[in-house]
Amino acid sequence: MSTVGVLCSWRRSCGAALVASMLFPQRAPAQPALVAPPPVSASQRVPSADAAPTFNQHIAPLLHSRCGACHRPGGAGPFSLLTFDEVKRRAAQIAAVTGSGFMPPWKAAAHAGGFVAQPRLTADDVALIATWANAPIEGPGAAPAPPRWPTGWYLGTPDLVVTLPANYTLPAEPSDVFRIFAVPLHVNRRRYVTGIEFDPGNARVVHHANIRIDTTDGSRRMDEADPSPGYDGLMARSAEYPEGHFLGWTPGQIAPLVAPDLAWPLDPGTDLVVQLHMQTSGKPEAVRPRIAFYFSDVPPSRTPSILRLGSQGIDITAGDGHYVIADRYTLPVDATLLAVQPHAHYRATLVRGTATFPDGRTESLISIDDWDFRWQHVYRYVEPIRLPKGTIVAMHYTFDNAPTNPRNPQVPPQRVRWGQRSFDEMGDLWFQLVADGDADRERLRGDVRAKMTAEDYIGLETMLASAPDDTELHDDAGVTALALGRPADAVGHFRATARRQPESAPAHYNLGTALTQAGLFDDAIASYERAIALRPGYAVALANLGDTLASAGRANEAIRRYEEAVAADPLLPEAHNSLGAMLWRRGDLDRAERELTRTLELRPAYAEAFFNLGHVAVRRKDIKTAVTNFRKAAAASPGWPLALTTAAWVLATAADLDVRAPFEAAQLAERAASLTGRADPRVLDALAVAYASSGRFDEAVQTAREAQGKASGSLAKDIAARLAMFERREAFVDQR
Amino acid sequence: MYAGNATSSRRICGALALAAAMCSPVVAAAQDGVRDLAGQPARPLTVTAGTSATVLVFTAVDCPISDRYAPELQRLRDAYAPRGVRFWLVYPNAGEAPSAARAHAGAFSYALPVVLDPLGTLVDVAKVSVTPEAAVFDAAGRLVYHGRIDDRYLDFGVDRPVPTRRDLAEALRSVIAGRPVEVPETRAVGCAVVRTQP
Numbered sequence: 001m002s003t004v005g006v007l008c009s010w011r012r013s014c015g016a017a018l019v020a021s022m023l024f025p026q027r028a029p030a031q032p033a034l035v036a037p038p039p040v041s042a043s044q045r046v047p048s049a050d051a052a053p054t055f056n057q058h059i060a061p062l063l064h065s066r067c068g069a070c071h072r073p074g075g076a077g078p079f080s081l082l083t084f085d086e087v088k089r090r091a092a093q094i095a096a097v098t099g100s101g102f103m104p105p106w107k108a109a110a111h112a113g114g115f116v117a118q119p120r121l122t123a124d125d126v127a128l129i130a131t132w133a134n135a136p137i138e139g140p141g142a143a144p145a146p147p148r149w150p151t152g153w154y155l156g157t158p159d160l161v162v163t164l165p166a167n168y169t170l171p172a173e174p175s176d177v178f179r180i181f182a183v184p185l186h187v188n189r190r191r192y193v194t195g196i197e198f199d200p201g202n203a204r205v206v207h208h209a210n211i212r213i214d215t216t217d218g219s220r221r222m223d224e225a226d227p228s229p230g231y232d233g234l235m236a237r238s239a240e241y242p243e244g245h246f247l248g249w250t251p252g253q254i255a256p257l258v259a260p261d262l263a264w265p266l267d268p269g270t271d272l273v274v275q276l277h278m279q280t281s282g283k284p285e286a287v288r289p290r291i292a293f294y295f296s297d298v299p300p301s302r303t304p305s306i307l308r309l310g311s312q313g314i315d316i317t318a319g320d321g322h323y324v325i326a327d328r329y330t331l332p333v334d335a336t337l338l339a340v341q342p343h344a345h346y347r348a349t350l351v352r353g354t355a356t357f358p359d360g361r362t363e364s365l366i367s368i369d370d371w372d373f374r375w376q377h378v379y380r381y382v383e384p385i386r387l388p389k390g391t392i393v394a395m396h397y398t399f400d401n402a403p404t405n406p407r408n409p410q411v412p413p414q415r416v417r418w419g420q421r422s423f424d425e426m427g428d429l430w431f432q433l434v435a436d437g438d439a440d441r442e443r444l445r446g447d448v449r450a451k452m453t454a455e456d457y458i459g460l461e462t463m464l465a466s467a468p469d470d471t472e473l474h475d476d477a478g479v480t481a482l483a484l485g486r487p488a489d490a491v492g493h494f495r496a497t498a499r500r501q502p503e504s505a506p507a508h509y510n511l512g513t514a515l516t517q518a519g520l521f522d523d524a525i526a527s528y529e530r531a532i533a534l535r536p537g538y539a540v541a542l543a544n545l546g547d548t549l550a551s552a553g554r555a556n557e558a559i560r561r562y563e564e565a566v567a568a569d570p571l572l573p574e575a576h577n578s579l580g581a582m583l584w585r586r587g588d589l590d591r592a593e594r595e596l597t598r599t600l601e602l603r604p605a606y607a608e609a610f611f612n613l614g615h616v617a618v619r620r621k622d623i624k625t626a627v628t629n630f631r632k633a634a635a636a637s638p639g640w641p642l643a644l645t646t647a648a649w650v651l652a653t654a655a656d657l658d659v660r661a662p663f664e665a666a667q668l669a670e671r672a673a674s675l676t677g678r679a680d681p682r683v684l685d686a687l688a689v690a691y692a693s694s695g696r697f698d699e700a701v702q703t704a705r706e707a708q709g710k711a712s713g714s715l716a717k718d719i720a721a722r723l724a725m726f727e728r729r730e731a732f733v734d735q736r
Numbered sequence: 737m738y739a740g741n742a743t744s745s746r747r748i749c750g751a752l753a754l755a756a757a758m759c760s761p762v763v764a765a766a767q768d769g770v771r772d773l774a775g776q777p778a779r780p781l782t783v784t785a786g787t788s789a790t791v792l793v794f795t796a797v798d799c800p801i802s803d804r805y806a807p808e809l810q811r812l813r814d815a816y817a818p819r820g821v822r823f824w825l826v827y828p829n830a831g832e833a834p835s836a837a838r839a840h841a842g843a844f845s846y847a848l849p850v851v852l853d854p855l856g857t858l859v860d861v862a863k864v865s866v867t868p869e870a871a872v873f874d875a876a877g878r879l880v881y882h883g884r885i886d887d888r889y890l891d892f893g894v895d896r897p898v899p900t901r902r903d904l905a906e907a908l909r910s911v912i913a914g915r916p917v918e919v920p921e922t923r924a925v926g927c928a929v930v931r932t933q934p
């Protein structure tokens with residue numbers, strides 16, 4: 001039962017989720033002033049039938065609350081709209097842009113429960129402005145004082161402020177410029193982030209910011225490779241949302257702080273990655289945003305999950321004015337929706353997201369009729385939306401690639417495929433969901449990850465269709481195929497890279513990894529040996545070669561390669577773990593324990609090492625120690641059914657009554673059963689044993705029958721024997 | 737350059753205008769209240785010898801769309817000034833201070849002569865309503881084009897990454913070649929000109 005793991009490929013950090021994540025309030029938050037227009041009283045708004053609206057009584061309260069956050073001295077708007085003189089000057093224009101819906105800038109149709117920070121004008125408001133603009137009267141009395149906006153950060157005194165290391169000089173043209181910056185975040189211990197606030201610095205040109213974190217040096221290296229501040233192109237794959245949270249900024253939007261129980265962890269060594277979308281002003285501009293961080297010291301009790309719907313197979317012919325994509329997903333657990341974020345590029349026109357509840361009722365989640373690439377809002381619900389298990393969330397977007405679409409970046413239009421560059425197309429709808437408990441969350445996370453990874457692979461294939469020689473794309477496709485459990489496809493992609501880069505050691509290493517998973521051990525061994533020949537002392541290749549030799553039944557060679565890996569890189573925990581597991585298999589328990597203990601010194605929460613240590617203890621008949629380690633394995637990796645099941649089994653069946661813990665065993669096994677969708681007979685077997693151990697024989701019988709129905713061979717026989725015991729109301733005790 | 741008064745007319749037949757084969761009377765339009773940055777009266781529409789066309793470009797100190805055209809206007813000036821086209825940058829908004837206009841023109845590196853039009857005289861003559869908007873007068877001083885610089889902006893929030901038609905440049909080519917301007921009037925998108933003194 002050793003876990004001989006294949007190391008992650010070199011392009012991605014081990015254990016990094018493929019799933020990106022994101023930031024929102026759990027319930028109607030205390031809104032910062034910028035994003036919370038105060039209500040305007042009816043007496044202020046509605047002039048009596050015969051009286052003309054006046055600035056002091058009707059217009060000022062409206063404009064102060066709905067427009068003033070940006071249109072004030074120092075605000076993001078190009079001019080101030082606070083005083084009578086300022087507003088009268090532009091009365092006709094204000095009437096025009098509010099009438100057309102261009103201002104305030106908000107693309108989505110109203111949602112029944114309301115969106116956080118929506119600067120809405122009602123139809124009555126717009127009509128009032130139009131009436132006043134025809135006869136702009138100041139009116140009797142004095143104008144109300146404008147609201148007092150904070151002079152510093154809206155969210156309060158930050159715990160950390162990060163500033164770009166130097167000014168970026170934005171040229172006078174062209175109109176849209178994208179630039180990515182990687183900035184180190186100096187924290188000396190793990191902090192829990194309840195929110196960030198983005199200060200664009202030069203609000204005239206910074207139009208929106210995509211914000212990610214990078215726990216690798218991937219983004220930093222790309223930034224450093226460009227001599228001026230930041231770099232052009234695409235964000236590194238290692239730049240991700242913190243799990244469960246959206247980060248980003250659009251003018252007028254500041255995400256409120258989340259409740260501390262929803263904070264996200266920030267570890268030392270993490271970089272902040274900021275992609276600025278800038279609209280040039282017509283002259284060179286200095287740009288240097290600042291980002292404020294707000295911390296909590298309490299570890300969060302809940303982590304949201306991010307679901308992405310969309311299509312990465314987009315392929316629109318030139319001139320097609322109505323191209324449609326659609327996607328849907330059925331929630332496997334109950335969840336609460338906090339926010340959505342639509343994403344598309346220039347050619348999208350119509351954006352729709354819906355939820356169809358188990359009772360058949362359908363509700364709009366987001367609806368935008370005139371998509372504008374420049375307004376990448378996150379839409380947070382004032383009242384989070386309850387989505388029961390079985391709810392179908394769906395999206396459909398339309399695209400216009402006709403020459404008559406003025407936003408088409410290509411003149412004349414070209415065939416356009418899915419891709420992340422701005423002239424490619426994308427169509428995603430992101431959901432921020434909170435499941436009710438850890439087990440549901442793991443279930444949701446695993447399910448969502450599988451769905452999104454499958455779509456990622458489609459996207460990589462789409463990009464490879466137009467760039468078949470791009471080895472980075474092949475590498476990404478190979479890694480993604482492995483994550484999907486499609487090693488044969490991974491072999492194809494890594495072979496494509498290795499053929500184009502025959503002198504690249506990582507290329508052969510990757511190919512070896514995929515070949516191992518495909519069960520082609522001889523070819524895999526040859527690939528690893530090639531990688532090691534090209535790069536002597538290539539520790540991860542030596543460790544993986546050891547794994548492959550072990551899988552091929554060549555234990556002695558495996559141990560020799562592990563030892564070489566440990567010698568080449570004494571700090572590589574995977575090599576120590578694999579060596580420990582192999583030594584356990586050979587019965588060399590003392591050395592195995594030393595290697596596994598060393599593994600845990602190098603990586604304290606390494607679930608597999610705890611798991612392997614547990615098995616060392618089982619072999620020594622030290623069930624107490626075994627239980628301790630299996631518990632730690634389950635705690636370190638709560639989504640790993642094998643660790644949960646093994647811990648449950650030992651806790652339920654231990655002959656030593658001091659060790660036996662039937663209640664905990666049932667809990668762990670229930671979680672494992674939920675994670676595996678009650679489809680794995682071994683997990684159900686452990687659950688039945690745990691129920692019997694707790695004296696819950698009826699449930700034990702029922703669960704054992706369920707297990708029996710899915711089992712075959714010797715397992716089926718074992719289960720049948722246990723079922724007979726449970727029917728006699730006898731628990732099962734493991735005498736090993 | 738202030739020869740004549742607002743209503744005087746005289747014959748101007750600049751060398752480049754000969755191609756037009758018509759040497760019509762020049763009616764210098766009203767230019768009341770137009771001032772340069774030093775506060776002196778200015779007459780941008782008074783045609784001088786060697787002028788093939790006069791372009792008024794209306795702008796403002798606080799209009800983002802106008803500002804984004806600064807590089808394009810420099811290019812147009814560089815291309816057409818050597819061919820006898822005189823460009824003027826006009827700040828028409830009521831209440832625009834000369835110091836603000838000077839600072840703004842400097843910040844955007846405009847190498848065009850600047851005038852203020854606080855009474856809106858030029859706005860009326862040029863038939864413009866927003867900034868940025870352009871007006872072209874031929875060698876005879878007649879308004880032959882007014883409207884957008886190009887078709888980049890279709891509306892607020894709707895703009896093309898690159899223009900598909902450069903209307904001002906088209907008009908200038910026609911005038912220089914002595915042809916009628918094909919599309920003499922277009923709709924400009926921008927910030928409404930402020931007419932009343934607050």
